[in-house]
Amino acid sequence: MKICVFGAGYVGLVAAACFAESGNTVVAVDVDQAKIEGLKQGIIPIYEPGLKELVLRNQAEGRLSFTTDVPLAVKSSLINFIAVGTPPGEDGSADLQYVLAVAREIGRNMESFKIVVDKSTVPVGTADKVRAALQEELDKRGTSLEFDVVSNPEFLKEGAAIEDFMKPDRVVIGTDNVRTAELMKELYEPFMRKHNRLIVMDIRSAEMTKYAANAMLATRISFMNQVALLCERMGADVAAVREGIGSDSRIGYDFLFPGPGYGGSCFPKDVKALIRTAEENDYDFLLLKAVEEVNERQKQVLSHKVQQTLGDTSKDRPLAGCTVACWGLSFKPRTDDMREAPAITIIENLLAQGATVRAHDPEALAEAKKQFGDRITYSTNQYDILADADVLVIITDWNEYRNPDFDRIKAELKEPFIIDGRNLYKLSRMRDYGFRYLPLGRNG
Ligand code: NAD
Numbered sequence: 317m318k319i320c321v322f323g324a325g326y327v328g329l330v331a332a333a334c335f336a337e338s339g340n341t342v343v344a345v346d347v348d349q350a351k352i353e354g355l356k357q358g359i360i361p362i363y364e365p366g367l368k369e370l371v372l373r374n375q376a377e378g379r380l381s382f383t384t385d386v387p388l389a390v391k392s393s394l395i396n397f398i399a400v401g402t403p404p405g406e407d408g409s410a411d412l413q414y415v416l417a418v419a420r421e422i423g424r425n426m427e428s429f430k431i432v433v434d435k436s437t438v439p440v441g442t443a444d445k446v447r448a449a450l451q452e453e454l455d456k457r458g459t460s461l462e463f464d465v466v467s468n469p470e471f472l473k474e475g476a477a478i479e480d481f482m483k484p485d486r487v488v489i490g491t492d493n494v495r496t497a498e499l500m501k502e503l504y505e506p507f508m509r510k511h512n513r514l515i516v517m518d519i520r521s522a523e524m525t526k527y528a529a530n531a532m533l534a535t536r537i538s539f540m541n542q543v544a545l546l547c548e549r550m551g552a553d554v555a556a557v558r559e560g561i562g563s564d565s566r567i568g569y570d571f572l573f574p575g576p577g578y579g580g581s582c583f584p585k586d587v588k589a590l591i592r593t594a595e596e597n598d599y600d601f602l603l604l605k606a607v608e609e610v611n612e613r614q615k616q617v618l619s620h621k622v623q624q625t626l627g628d629t630s631k632d633r634p635l636a637g638c639t640v641a642c643w644g645l646s647f648k649p650r651t652d653d654m655r656e657a658p659a660i661t662i663i664e665n666l667l668a669q670g671a672t673v674r675a676h677d678p679e680a681l682a683e684a685k686k687q688f689g690d691r692i693t694y695s696t697n698q699y700d701i702l703a704d705a706d707v708l709v710i711i712t713d714w715n716e717y718r719n720p721d722f723d724r725i726k727a728e729l730k731e732p733f734i735i736d737g738r739n740l741y742k743l744s745r746m747r748d749y750g751f752r753y754l755p756l757g758r759n760g
């Protein structure tokens with residue numbers, strides 16, 4: 317099939333590469349000229365495992381190309397995916413300006429029947445707005461071409477994007493057109509491993525499914541973060557509790573890890589947007605407001621632990637004279653994405669209290685420098701930042717932190733003290749090594 321993908325970001329680039337990998341001819345369009353020029357030369361703008369190899373192979377084999385030439389991209393394709401950003405507006409609602417701009421571009425340039433697919437995360441009713449914007453452009457041209465609008469939300473996770481796209485738990489297609497549903501089924505057939513995982517539904521339900529999924533996952537995380545803090549107070553161990561409840565098949569083990577709060581470009585914005593959608597429909601989504609508030613508080617927990625253990629409250633800046641070494645800056649492992657990363661809140665708090673902060677991250681240092689500049693120091697070696705530091709704080713659960721050289725950590729730090737926001741280590745091991753160890757939701 318001939319496909320065009322608007323937006324060569326996390327979702328658009330991954331979708332374009334994966335559709336090309338399954339034999340389609342794909343052109344990815346972006347307004348960011350530098351990004352497109354880079355991609356043409358094989359420079360991948362984001363760190364995502366496996367993406368580079370996939371892009372280079374499909375580009376070399378002629379199935380994947382990049383352009384800023386919208387008319388050419390629209391004319392040469394039957395299916396037009398919209399995968400541009402939907403950032404939060406001032407009131408928290410999803411800003412649809414980029415999505416609708418693409419709809420208009422398609423309307424201005426199409427010369428034959430098109431299937432327009434919303435892959436961006438968009439509120440219920442957006443397909444109607446896309447249809448109206450596109451139709452308006454056709455009307456301006458005095459043309460009466462046919463088109464169909466489909467909702468096909470994306471559920472991939474950063475850091476595992478290729479795997480998630482190639483082997484999805486499910487693909488949701490929202491359409492009211494049987495022929496379009498058949499075509500979308502054909503497009504996704506190569507990704508349906510052992511059995512059909514494609515769910516066809518009406519457009520509004522598909523749009524809602526995306527927000528409900530992210531909101532449910534965020535709810536599990538906030539719930540578990542609160543359980544963890546209660547465990548700390550009650551002398552219970554949240555890791556044992558997670559196993560205890562996760563073994564119930566109705567609950568399951570996933571997304572029950574406590575941490576420094578959820579971050580990233582999606583959970584925070586999508587929770588906000590769903591609260592806003594509810595408000596616009598005279599409905600108070602109380603539960604989600606609590607999920608959001610709990611998350612904001614959770615982002616304060618690690619810096620609070622540092623202040624409680626090392627701070628001198630008689631001083632204006634209680635952590636003045638303290639050096640804090642931080643492992644992990646990206647909002648999750650296997651990505652360089654720092655959008656809404658809990659590390660931002662944590663490090664800003666530490667700096668505000670007078671601490672000297674040093675940081676390591678395997679991939680996100682360039683992004684972190686945009687955030688913190690020279691207010692903190694950075695190293696590409698996870699041990700270099702430990703020399704004479706008062707504490708090591710683990711913020712992101714990168715694999716390289718799971719089994720580190722504890723002797724070296726102990727030798728480098730002023731005192732052997734770790735505050736672990738991801739519960740990476742066995743309590744007994746920490747005791748044996750003689751660490752003062754503060755995990756989350758368990759008594760170290
Ligand atoms: P992104 O910011 O990484 O990429 C968006 C791209 O769209 C940018 O490169 C931008 O230059 C481009 N763009 C903007 N206007 C354009 C236009 N008129 N024509 C062509 N390109 C244009 O965004 P993302 O993280 O890929 O997210 C895209 C959408 O997918 C959002 O709605 C997001 O919520 C959703 N989503 C993201 C993820 C994720 O893991 N990042 C997962 C599922 C869904």
Ligand code: UGA
Binds near residue numbers: 475533570572574647
């Ligand atoms: C999330 C969803 O998992 C994807 O299905 C969805 O497509 C995507 O949002 C989106 O809509 O953009 P992503 O943000 O890439 O994916 O990453 P997650 O793995 O979901 O992690 C989100 C945050 O939750 C991270 O900060 C992570 O550390 C945190 N988290 C996750 C926990 O604190 N505990 C957990 O048990 C799981």
